[in-house]
Structure formats: C-alpha cells, structure tokens
Amino acid sequence: MIEAVGLTKSYGKTLAVDNLSFSVPTGRVTGFLGPNGAGKSTTMRMILGLDTPTGGSALIDGKRYRDLHQPLRTVGALLDAKWVHPNRSARAHLQWLARSNQLPAKRVDEVLEIVGLTAVANKRAGGFSLGMSQRLGIAAALLGDPQVLLFDEPVNGLDPEGILWIRKFMHRLAEEGRTVFVSSHLLSEMALTAQELVVIGRGKLISQSSTEDFVAQATENTVRVRGPQLAALRSALGQAGVSIRDEGESLVVSGMDCADIGELAARTQTVLHELSPQRGSLEEAFMQLTGDSVEYHTEIADGPTPATLVPAGK
Amino acid sequence: MSLLEAERIKLFTTRSPWWCGLLAIALPVGLTALIATQAGGPGSAEFDASATQLLTGLGRSVVMVMAALSITSEYRFGTIRATFQAVPNRTSALLAKTAVTAVPAALIGAVVGFGSWAVFRLIHPDPALALDSAADWRAVAGQPLVFAITAVLSLGVGILIRQTAGAVAVLLVYSLLVEGLVGLIPKIGDDIQHWMPFFAADRFIGVQADAPGLQELPLGPWGYLAYFAAIAVAVLAAGILSAGRRDA
Ligand SMILES: Nc1ncnc2c1ncn2[C@@H]1O[C@H](COP(=O)(O)OP(=O)(O)O)[C@@H](O)[C@H]1O
Numbered sequence: 151m152i153e154a155v156g157l158t159k160s161y162g163k164t165l166a167v168d169n170l171s172f173s174v175p176t177g178r179v180t181g182f183l184g185p186n187g188a189g190k191s192t193t194m195r196m197i198l199g200l201d202t203p204t205g206g207s208a209l210i211d212g213k214r215y216r217d218l219h220q221p222l223r224t225v226g227a228l229l230d231a232k233w234v235h236p237n238r239s240a241r242a243h244l245q246w247l248a249r250s251n252q253l254p255a256k257r258v259d260e261v262l263e264i265v266g267l268t269a270v271a272n273k274r275a276g277g278f279s280l281g282m283s284q285r286l287g288i289a290a291a292l293l294g295d296p297q298v299l300l301f302d303e304p305v306n307g308l309d310p311e312g313i314l315w316i317r318k319f320m321h322r323l324a325e326e327g328r329t330v331f332v333s334s335h336l337l338s339e340m341a342l343t344a345q346e347l348v349v350i351g352r353g354k355l356i357s358q359s360s361t362e363d364f365v366a367q368a369t370e371n372t373v374r375v376r377g378p379q380l381a382a383l384r385s386a387l388g389q390a391g392v393s394i395r396d397e398g399e400s401l402v403v404s405g406m407d408c409a410d411i412g413e414l415a416a417r418t419q420t421v422l423h424e425l426s427p428q429r430g431s432l433e434e435a436f437m438q439l440t441g442d443s444v445e446y447h448t449e450i451a452d453g454p455t456p457a458t459l460v461p462a463g464k
Numbered sequence: 465m466s467l468l469e470a471e472r473i474k475l476f477t478t479r480s481p482w483w484c485g486l487l488a489i490a491l492p493v494g495l496t497a498l499i500a501t502q503a504g505g506p507g508s509a510e511f512d513a514s515a516t517q518l519l520t521g522l523g524r525s526v527v528m529v530m531a532a533l534s535i536t537s538e539y540r541f542g543t544i545r546a547t548f549q550a551v552p553n554r555t556s557a558l559l560a561k562t563a564v565t566a567v568p569a570a571l572i573g574a575v576v577g578f579g580s581w582a583v584f585r586l587i588h589p590d591p592a593l594a595l596d597s598a599a600d601w602r603a604v605a606g607q608p609l610v611f612a613i614t615a616v617l618s619l620g621v622g623i624l625i626r627q628t629a630g631a632v633a634v635l636l637v638y639s640l641l642v643e644g645l646v647g648l649i650p651k652i653g654d655d656i657q658h659w660m661p662f663f664a665a666d667r668f669i670g671v672q673a674d675a676p677g678l679q680e681l682p683l684g685p686w687g688y689l690a691y692f693a694a695i696a697v698a699v700l701a702a703g704i705l706s707a708g709r710r711d712a
C-alpha cells in the first residue's frame with residue numbers, strides 16, 4: 151500500500167503538489183489521473199524519494215522509500231523511459247540495476263523475455279523506439295519482482311499496438327496480485343485500465359474512489375424517452391419534480407432512472423419507442439470535474455477576450 | 465560490494481571511458497617520446513627522472529574530463545535517478561562511483577608515469593634517468609596517486625555542477641589557466657599559488673624542482689600530496705552533501 155499524507159512540493163513560487171493525501175490499495179490497479187501539469191510526476195518522484203517533499207510524506211507499506219532495503223525488491227517504477235544511457239545495451243542497463251540490489255543475473259534475461267526484448271538485448275538503448283524504451287523501463291521495474299509498481303504515463307506517445315500491450319500488461323500485473331499505481335491525463339485510458347482512481351488537479355486532490363463511482367458521479371446521468379404521445383408522461387414527470395428537456399422528438403430526463411420512468415410510463419399508459427440511459431463522454435466528465443483545476447485553463451479556453459471582438463471605432 | 469560492481473558495470477558498458485583512457489595514456493606518452501628525441505642537446509640542463517614526467521599533466525587533464533563525465537553524463541541522461549531509485553542512500557551510491565572512478569584513474573596514472581619514463585629512456589638512454597633516488601621514484605611511481613586524487617576532485621566538481629560543459633570548463637580552465645595566472649598577482653601571488661591544489665600535485669611529483677622560486681615552500685612533497693588529497697576529499701564531500709539535499 152502506498153500512502154501519501156499531506157504531500158506538498160513547491161518549486162520556487164510554483165506549488166506543484168498541494169497538501170495531497172491519498173492511499174493506493176494493495177492488489178489493484180489504481181489510476182492517478184490529472185491534466186498535464188497537475189503534479190502527477192512530481193508526486194511519483196516524491197514517492198520514490200527522488201524529490202524531497204516541502205511538506206508531508208509518502209509511505210510504502212509504512213516505510214519511507216529511502217528506508218527500504220534493496221528497494222527494487224519492493225517497488226518497481228517507470229517514471230521516464232529515457233532514463234537510460236543511450237550507448238549502453240538494454241542488457242547492460244538491466245545488469246547494473248540488478249547488481250545494485252543483489253538480484254540474480256539470470257533475472258535480467260527473465261525480464262527481457264517477459265517484455266519481449268530478448269532479440270535486441272545487446273543493442274544500444276539509444277536506438278530504441280519509444281515503445282521499446284517503455285518495455286525496457288518496464289523490464290527494469292520488474293527486475294526485483296516487486297509487489298508495488300509505479301508507472302508514469304506509460305502509454306504516452308505510443309501507437310495503438312503499444313497502448314494495447316501496456317494495458318494488457320497492467321491487468322496481468324494486477325491479476326498477479328500486485329499493487330499498480332499508474333498515471334495518465336486521459337480518463338478514457340484510465341477507465342479501461344484502473345479499478346480505483348485518484349484524481350488531482352493543480353496539485354490538489356479532487357477525488358479518490360472506484361473508477362465506476364467516479365465515472366457515475368462525473369457523468370450527468372440522463373435518460374432519453376421517445377414515443378408518439380408523451381404529453382401524459384411529461385406532466386407526470388413534471389409532478390415528480392425532475393427536470394425535462396426537449397430534444398427533437400424525444401425528452402431528455404435527468405434526476406430519475408430508467409426503471410422509475412418505465413413505471414411511470416406504464417401508469418400513464420404511454421407507448422414508448424425508446425427508453426435509454428445516456429452517458430456523457432468520459433473526457434467531458436473529467437473536464438467537468440477538473441475544469442477549475444486545469445492549469446492555464448482560462449488562457450486556452452477563453453480565447454480572445456470580448457474586448458478584442460468589439461469592432462474598432464465603435 | 466554489489467554497489468561497486470554495479471558502478472563497474474556502468475563504467476565499462478559505454479565506450480567513452482575506454483576512449484578517454486586511451487587518450488589519457490597516448491597523449492602524454494606520445495608527446496614525451498617526441499620531446500625525448502630533442503632532449504640532451506649541447507648546453508641543456510642536467511636532468512633526472514622527473515624530467516620525463518613534464519607532460520603527464522596532459523593525461524591528468526583527460527582523466528579530469530573522464531571523471532567529470534562519469535557523473536555529469538548520468539545527470540544528462542537521467543540515469544542518476546535510476547541510480548538513486550535503486551540505491552536511495554546517495555552517499556553510498558556516490559562513494560561507490562568514486563571508488564570505481566579512482567581505481568582506473570590510478571591505473572592510467574601508473575601507465576602514464578612509467579610509460580613516459582620508459583619511452584623517454586628508450587629514445588634517450590641517459591644514466592641520469594635511472595630511478596635511483598626517493599625523489600625519482602616519487603616522480604614516476606607517484607603518478608597513480610596524483611591521477612586517482614585528480615579523479616576524485618573532478619568527480620566532486622561534476623557532482624556539484626552536474627552539467628558536462630560547465631564542469632569540464634571549470635576544471636580545465638582552473639587547472640590550466642587560473643593556477644598559473646595567480647602567480648602573476650603582484651606580491652601575494654606566489655604565496656597564494658603555493659596553496660593551489662594542482663601546484664601541490666606538481667610539487668609532490670617534483671617536476672622542475674630546481675626552478676628558482678620553488679625552493680622555499682611551506683610543505684614538503686608528501687605534505688603537498690596530503691594537502692592535495694584533503695582538497696579533493698573536501699570537494700567530494702561538498703558534492704555528496706549537496707546531492708543528498710537536492711532533488712535528483
Ligand atoms: N523540477 C521542477 N522545477 C520547477 N517546476 C517544476 C519541476 N517539476 C515540475 N514542476 C512544475 O510543477 C507542476 C507539476 O508538474 P508535473 O508533476 O510534471 O505534472 P504532471 O506530471 O501531472 O503533468 C508544473 O507546473 C510544473 O511546471
């Protein structure tokens with residue numbers, strides 16, 4: 151289990167992480183979601199003891215990272231696939247890492263096999279594609295067969311094939327009972343990968359919940375009702391106090407679920423041609439929740455200020 | 465022990481240390497061979513073994529670059545983060561790197577010292593070059609010590625500055641220019657120069673020991689070596705201390 155308590159980090163005037171508390175449960179894939187610049191990478195660097203928090207702490211199974219003995223055996227992490235010397239072979243990179251934590255040399259070949267890099271093990275890492283570099287990073291993370299794994303934006307910049315591979319891989323790690331903490335700025339990606347979600351914006355915690363709950367809570371749940379005569383149903387819905395919106399031939403109802411609307415339709419003897427729950431897109435839901443926290447949000451979203459739209463000379 | 469091995473794997477699995485090592489040997493030994501062919505013309509001064517070591521400073525400069533690179537390239541490529549992730553005790557990690565940098569530097573120093581002496585003697589066989597005094601032995605066999613300490617000092621500077629260009633510039637400009645120029649400061653220049661680290665290293669080796677102005681010095685050869693080592697250790701300690709405090 152990873153636990154952050156009041157984690158804070160400022161770089162000069164920039165408050166990158168702001169009093170962040172969350173916990174990553176054991177044996178599940180937990181997504182770490184937030185727009186770019188939200189502080190995900192900074193948080194992960196603090197968990198790994200690379201950056202020193204300005205305040206608060208991050209603990210792994212109750213210990214600070216720097217107090218772990220041979221930490222690669224406890225925590226594996228891929229923060230940046232480029233943290234490899236370009237002139238060193240993939241095998242040599244894994245060899246020195248393995249040696250530093252007294253891991254058996256044969257483990258190097260095992261992890262190369264797991265990520266499918268055996269054929270290029272003796273090639274210089276500088277010549278690797280991004281997808282291959284990510285695999286090498288994952289191999290490094292797996293070296294010590296750790297129970298806890300951290301991945302920072304592992305699918306960023308990958309082609310669909312690479313994304314699929316990573317996604318399957320995360321699932322496999324969780325099935326093996328490991329704790330996986332994986333960051334992304336894409337909710338759609340996290341919805342496919344993570345069971346739990348820690349959502350942050352501008353360094354602050356927005357929510358921690360199951361992915362399902364987050365999506366349900368974030369999405370405005372509406373029901374589309376279509377039929378030849380909806381007047382009776384409409385007035386019944388009106389009396390029930392839900393909000394109704396006309397959309398062409400149909401009604402869009404929010405505040406009541408399909409089952410209840412169906413019952414009501416039966417009672418008012420209304421013929422229905424469609425009764426379907428509507429879900430906003432995940433990205434919309436995410437933007438809705440983190441909207442206020444997106445850094446540079448106003449600059450990007452507002453476009454030209456109204457003043458500049460006023461014709462000159464008016 | 466495993467940390468030393470990890471650092472050893474790192475050092476020998478990229479090519480640049482090999483090239484640096486080769487250059488650190490070939491440059492001084494090659495040029496020493498060249499001046500040996502010109503040595504001992506009529507009217508030239510008497511010389512001894514330390515005269516064969518005049519150009520070893522070139523090798524020392526290459527070792528400086530090599531040692532600084534061994535850490536600045538880690539910062540450049542981000543492998544320092546991988547290192548600190550694997551070994552969160554930064555002091556141990558950096559001390560292991562120090563050892564793994566100093567030992568090859570000492571070996572290079574040995575080859576440069578004895579190589580320069582041997583090639584000089586081969587080309588210019590002169591009984592005066594025989595290693596027949598403590599000073600002669602110090603001049604030649606002392607090189608591994610000087611090279612190793614130079615590597616430690618350079619590594620310390622590399623840890624402090626973290627950028628290759630900056631660290632190499634500081635080291636080379638300081639050792640090749642600043643120390644020499646300090647002596648030109650009127651009145652106090654000489655006194656300051658007598659406490660400069662690479663001046664100290666040269667006093668230990670004893671190059672041009674007969675030169676005027678080098679007769680009344682505050683320390684003897686071994687005192688100067690200890691002083692040089694103390695400075696290197698201090699710089700390294702400062703580097704390790706700052707690496708422990710800064711974000712990786
Ligand atoms: N080393 C650093 N120095 C200064 N500012 C930084 C540093 N690292 C991150 N930041 C700033 O902290 C904020 C969070 O960055 P980051 O953790 O990289 O976000 P994310 O990974 O969620 O995109 C950003 O505003 C970023 O500019």
Ligand SMILES: [Mg+2]
Pocket residue numbers: 187190191192302303
């Ligand atoms: Mg990031």
